[in-house]
Amino acid sequence: MSLIDLPHLKLSQPSSKTPGIFLLELAHSDENRFTIEFVQEITQALDRIDEILDTLPPVQAELGGALITTSKGKFYSNGLAIEAAIHQGDAFYLPYMRMLARILTFRVATVAAINGHAFAGGCMFALAHDVRVMRSDKGWMAMNEIQLGIPLIPGMAAIVRCKINKPDVLRNCVIVGKKFTAQEAVDAGFVDRTVSVEDLDSAALKYAEQMAPLAKDLTEVMYLIKAETYRDTVELLLRGGTSPAGYIGARELLAKL
Template sequence: MIVADLPLVKLINPDASFPSLFVLHLSNETENRFTKQFVKEIMQALDIVEEKLDQLDTEQASRGGALISTSTGKFYSNGLAIEAAMKEGDSFYIPYLQMLARLLTFRIPTVAAINGHAFAGGCMFAFAHDYRVMRADRGWIAMNEVDIGIPLIPGMAAIVKAKISHANHLRDCLLTGHRFKSSDALSAGIIDRAVPQDKLLDTALEYARTLAPKASGLTQKLHLIKAEMYRETVILLLSGGTTPGGFMSKL
């Protein structure tokens, strides 16, 4: 059932018997590059999810809920609309960082079903989810800023560091722009499962249904746990500024 049909995103309830289960389908042209409008519509979709959660009765709320994001085709997301980001500066970056912080601390479990390449801003969007399932036969997940000559601002670096705990994998990700195929990403702990394309959404739904009860009651419990779990990351996403290496200005 379609819950909301916006120009660049579609919010779906895939199971009428489970009204707190949602799929956020990304459809910003073929690459799902993040623009201000795309970010705005994702935030609108998250608003709608929360409104729907608040409207459930006690019995329905006791089942918890979950949110999956995915797309179709070659790309999950090919990152930011770079030219717009460079031209618009803070008015572009700040809403994007706020979106990452909101998703990182969302009140129900979240699963990224990565259908294709997830580069740069798309990689960070996937990292903002609690769990990641990736198509096994095709696609890379990578932070390629070093190759396109763009330094990372504080919040962006923070979310990558929060999700890649191994120092060498973090080094390879950020300093070489290493493109992790699904098997590499699984070994590095960047994703949780690698599955055939035709099993991708089913596997994400399996995760979602299993994890949904952790949000039983649909209170702010998980939101607050995640906020403390990622405290430093959230602080940098929301108030870390947009100047790379700004803390080094006096060196």
């Protein structure tokens, strides 16, 4: 049964054993490109999850919780709706970055079940989760802004940096714009497991059920640990602005060297 059935997503509870586990299915056209409206719907779904978690009886809250995000078809997400982002500026980017910060620090474990391509803003969205499981046969993860001629703003670069911490992998991902297959992403360390597309939903649910007890009693402990662990990233997502490298005056500083 759907808890929310909005134009571009559906929220449900996939586990009869743990009511605190939620499944968020993305369905914004064929590519799940992020628009202001899509970000607002995801935020609305996160609000609904918080409301339910806050009202679960103690015997159910004790079991903890988790959130799975996924989609169907070729794309998990093909990133931002670029033309809208360019036209709308801060009105577009700031809500998107607040949404990423919220996923990054969500009060329960988060699992990205990557059903297909996760490019650019879609890759960042997947990286914001705690666990990533990806279908083995099709799909890539890539930060292809370099090929699109679009710079990364501070918060976006930060969320990639905090989840991809091997220098050679980070270089290949962000500077080169490499497309990582599922197995290459596992080998590089930023995807946890590959499975067949038929097993993707069950594998994601298994991760969710395993991690749900870490949020036992649904306190703020997991949120606080994530927020402190990713403090620099959260600050750049929320206060770094939308000027690429502008917040440190990089060009001016380099000109003086």
